[in-house]
Amino acid sequence: MPLARSYRYVEAWGMAAGSEARVLLPHSLEEMREALAATRAAGSSLTLRGTGNSYGDASLPVSASRDGTVLDCSRWNRILAFDPETGIVEVEPGVTLDLLWRHTLPHGWWPQVVSGTSFPTIAGIAAANIHGKNNFAVGTVGDAILDFDLLLADGSVRTCSRERESELFHAAIGAFGLLGVFTRLRLRTKRVYSGELSVTTYASHDLGEMMETVQAHVDDADYLVGWVDAFARGDALGRGQVHHARYLDEGEDPHPEETLGVAYQEPPRSVFGVPKSELWRVMRMLNGDRRWRFVNSVRYWQGRLEGAMAPRRWTHVEFAFLLDSLPNWKWGYGRVPGRGLIQFQPFVPRDRALDVFRDILRKSQERDLVPYLGVLKRHRPDPFWLTHAVDGWSLALDYKVTPARRDELFAFCRELSELVLAAGGRFYFAKDLTLAPGFARRMFPPERLQAFLELKRELDPENLFQTRLWRRVLGDQSNDA
Numbered sequence: 001m002p003l004a005r006s007y008r009y010v011e012a013w014g015m016a017a018g019s020e021a022r023v024l025l026p027h028s029l030e031e032m033r034e035a036l037a038a039t040r041a042a043g044s045s046l047t048l049r050g051t052g053n054s055y056g057d058a059s060l061p062v063s064a065s066r067d068g069t070v071l072d073c074s075r076w077n078r079i080l081a082f083d084p085e086t087g088i089v090e091v092e093p094g095v096t097l098d099l100l101w102r103h104t105l106p107h108g109w110w111p112q113v114v115s116g117t118s119f120p121t122i123a124g125i126a127a128a129n130i131h132g133k134n135n136f137a138v139g140t141v142g143d144a145i146l147d148f149d150l151l152l153a154d155g156s157v158r159t160c161s162r163e164r165e166s167e168l169f170h171a172a173i174g175a176f177g178l179l180g181v182f183t184r185l186r187l188r189t190k191r192v193y194s195g196e197l198s199v200t201t202y203a204s205h206d207l208g209e210m211m212e213t214v215q216a217h218v219d220d221a222d223y224l225v226g227w228v229d230a231f232a233r234g235d236a237l238g239r240g241q242v243h244h245a246r247y248l249d250e251g252e253d254p255h256p257e258e259t260l261g262v263a264y265q266e267p268p269r270s271v272f273g274v275p276k277s278e279l280w281r282v283m284r285m286l287n288g289d290r291r292w293r294f295v296n297s298v299r300y301w302q303g304r305l306e307g308a309m310a311p312r313r314w315t316h317v318e319f320a321f322l323l324d325s326l327p328n329w330k331w332g333y334g335r336v337p338g339r340g341l342i343q344f345q346p347f348v349p350r351d352r353a354l355d356v357f358r359d360i361l362r363k364s365q366e367r368d369l370v371p372y373l374g375v376l377k378r379h380r381p382d383p384f385w386l387t388h389a390v391d392g393w394s395l396a397l398d399y400k401v402t403p404a405r406r407d408e409l410f411a412f413c414r415e416l417s418e419l420v421l422a423a424g425g426r427f428y429f430a431k432d433l434t435l436a437p438g439f440a441r442r443m444f445p446p447e448r449l450q451a452f453l454e455l456k457r458e459l460d461p462e463n464l465f466q467t468r469l470w471r472r473v474l475g476d477q478s479n480d481a
């Protein structure tokens with residue numbers, strides 16, 4: 001069968017960037033090799049892509065014209081093996097988190113690290129080295145990966161693990177598709193005794209209190225996340241609610257065979273008779289500062305109310321993928337070119353995080369560029385070469401992009417990134433679209449970045465694997481790599 005291909009518009013998840021590109025859709029290692037050869041013959045660069053859930057340009061081709069080729073791995077998506085005794089699963093690169101939990105949960109296993117959406121592929125989350133709401137406890141997804149096969153630019157395949165090709169193992173996880181193609185991955189999942197979690201809500205009057213609450217529970221929670229009202233000012237700056245979740249112990253759930261089932265986890269498809277797939281239209285009507293201020297206020301007071309109540313049971317899917325319960329909610333930001341959203345997610349060491357985040361919230365309000373959604377998480381360091389995680393905190397902020405204020409917003413985010421850098425912080429490339437050219441050279445320890453670039457030069461001397469993100473954050477010097 002010939003390798004499937006098309007020309008189409010390839011977009012950042014936040015819709016604020018994109019371009020037409022030649023897209024190849026391999027289904028096997030042979031087709032993947034064919035794609036490498038065809039790209040090389042065409043003198044083009046190759047951008048790897050999963051399901052395109054990176055907010056910015058991490059899986060966009062380098063050029064906004066048609067000469068970049070995108071290798072879409074999402075159709076190569078079989079679960080190759082799963083052991084219900086150990087929870088170890090082996091997958092092709094395009095298997096999504098959604099496919100994975102549906103396969104493992106009925107056997108009592110849940111993916112160890114998930115993102116806030118279930119749509120990313122396993123290769124995409126390995127390439128970004130994603131973190132979950134349990135990053136403080138279990139690390140990033142790289143910590144759950146046992147081994148993988150990586151197809152290199154010359155067509156050879158290397159099997160990497162902590163013991164074998166250890167350097168490449170730690171460099172390729174978090175390399176954002178620059179070193180090679182994940183063609184097979186094996187990872188650990190987590191034993192669970194119920195399809196539900198016990199979730200407690202704590203209201204916080206300000207950001208300081210929210211961080212204290214999270215810190216006070218790092219030893220007794222399995223997941224912790226803070227939802228921040230970025231509109232609140234003065235003494236209430238950074239107010240919101242913390243969700244604390246813990247797995248149920250064996251025997252705590254009287255009906256695990258039911259709650260672990262896929263049907264039990266499926267969220268309802270409609271609300272008051274309205275299909276959820278249409279609810280983004282309601283969000284579209286909310287798309288304005290005053291209305292979002294109101295929504296954030298309601299959420300805060302709802303948190304106060306829930307905070308006074310006993311813990312509730314949530315399904316894994318409801319807790320982990322809360323944002324998926326409103327399909328296509330991003331369209332609420334507008335569905336015409338130039339509109340959309342960006343996420344700005346600084347990671348700051350623990351002793352400076354509160355001051356930096358307060359500063360960011362205050363400046364956003366002063367500039368009248370207030371994020372509609374704010375999410376606070378606690379993190380821990382990990383051994384991967386280009387990791388974003390620090391012993392500290394991140395605050396993910398969703399800013400609306402409009403044609404009128406796009407340039408101002410991007411310049412503002414660059415200003416804010418200087419504050420973060422000065423505090424020893426980092427950024428997470430899966431979320432970025434605004435960092436200044438060359439920023440990567442200032443963000444990572446020089447010897448670490450140098451080692452990565454040397455490895456890139458050794459494995460991919462023709463610089464076949466490229467993305468728009470890397471061109472930008474390396475300062476368009478990726479040909480040096």
Ligand SMILES: Cc1cc2nc3c(=O)[nH]c(=O)nc-3n(C[C@H](O)[C@H](O)[C@H](O)COP(=O)(O)OP(=O)(O)OC[C@H]3O[C@@H](n4cnc5c(N)ncnc54)[C@H](O)[C@@H]3O)c2cc1C
Pocket residue numbers: 013047048049050051052053054055058059073093114115116117119120121122123124125127128129130131132133175176177178180181182183323430431467
């Ligand atoms: C609503 C929402 C919530 C999110 N929540 C979180 C969160 O809580 N935590 C978090 O860490 N992230 C989060 N993310 C980000 C998301 O998890 C990452 O961007 C993830 O990488 C997306 O995977 P993907 O399959 O869509 O890959 P893409 O976005 O298509 O690509 C991501 C990277 O993977 C590379 N890549 C793709 N396939 C391969 C391959 N086969 N081999 C090598 N490299 C490859 C690409 O080149 C690119 O650099 C969220 C995103 C959204 C939209």
